[in-house]
Amino acid sequence: MTFSWSWDTTFDVLPDMLSAFLRVTLLATVVGSAIAAVVGLVVAMIRRLAPWWIAYPVHGVMEFIRMTPVVIQLLFAYYTFQQFDGLTIGIVVLGIHYASYMAEVYRSGIDAVPKGQWEAAAALSMSPRRTWQRVVIPQALRTTVPALGTWVISMFKDTPFLIVIFVTEMVQTAYASGADDFMFLEPITLAGLIFLAASYPTALLLRRLEVRLARY
């Protein structure tokens, strides 16, 4: 059976897919990244500052999350917290899953701040809070921002996993639009192209940002 590309189908499905892209895929990426960035930072600081009986369990839980599939975590959360809707669960789970990666990024960023900076802050008798806020975190961010960005792109491409908890994100919309008459070619190809069109330029920008930040 030969098959040819139909532009009619393409323009039929495009509006729905773009709408799903904006309402679900992009929303999940933006909010999920924000959660991941904040939780990741908190975890990295707990691991450094908290007493061992807090730091160790937190580290253990994050390692467990990092080493198990986000798909099974989504299912776990979806059936455990049934009072919330799928999208909310999905965003929080993606956020926490990626927080486990971002915590590692922050940790290496914090470790990369030279010891002299801590000593200088102590010599100026800065409070620990001020040392973190004004000296350590700003410098750590410089090395971590590009790496965090890479994880954001990765999360963006993981948003179709939300299908397993019945969220109609872009790929599910594409699939559903073709499911009646097996017209999958256009919508699913389009979904891939939209991902590519969004992630490739972002990756290029991040690479330039990385080069620029590395100059300091």
Next chain:
Amino acid sequence: MGENLEILAERLPQFADGIWVTAQLTVLGGVLAFVIAVILGLGARTENILVRGAARTVIEFFRGTSLVVQLFWLFYVLPLLGYRLDALLCGVLALGLNYGAYASEVVRGAINSVPQGQWEAARALSLSPVRRMRKIIWPQAWSIMIPSMANLFIMLLKGTAVAYIILMHDLTWESNQLRQATGDTFFSFGFGMIVYFLIALVIVLIANLLERIAKRRLGQLPAVTKRTRASVDLAGSHTAGTGGRG
């Protein structure tokens, strides 16, 4: 809890089947990803601009379009074009292409980070490019790339759960079946996650072992560590034979 364990014991054969499916996807996908990574990684650093351009295009394409989309394309679109592939093969191909594209950057980076002097020394000995790569550059690049490769391999293991979306009976699927049988979400998915975690630990252990072997071959690790030497001494006579290449 006791009831749950009984149901689990009953379903253990299905669970083993699920683990087998996940293991097949992981190992076959991993092998394919590695082969693709080496080809694309070497291709992306050749001097021929056509080869390099082709390799870069393939890398960016498979990195940029999501794994799930690639799987859907192979599973739903390809049959329309006349090629119907087995679900397992679709999974292996999607995982291999996607993670292979990521891993090619690891291969490229590792080869590039072999010190310049090694390349020059190989040239000074007038080794052919193939021999230079095989005997001098690759063994060193290999030991550099193992930790990143292990991380990607664990990502791939986690990625195998996409098979659940095309209704393959993998570990995630069986965990969900267990949930339906027991009605206990925490127990069922908790058990599934622990199995994934254990598989990931095995990968970490194998990677550590491979890294030690690779470094030892390069002479970067002593062949006999302090601890083993001490125990050999305690045992008495066997010190002579264990010197090795360190």
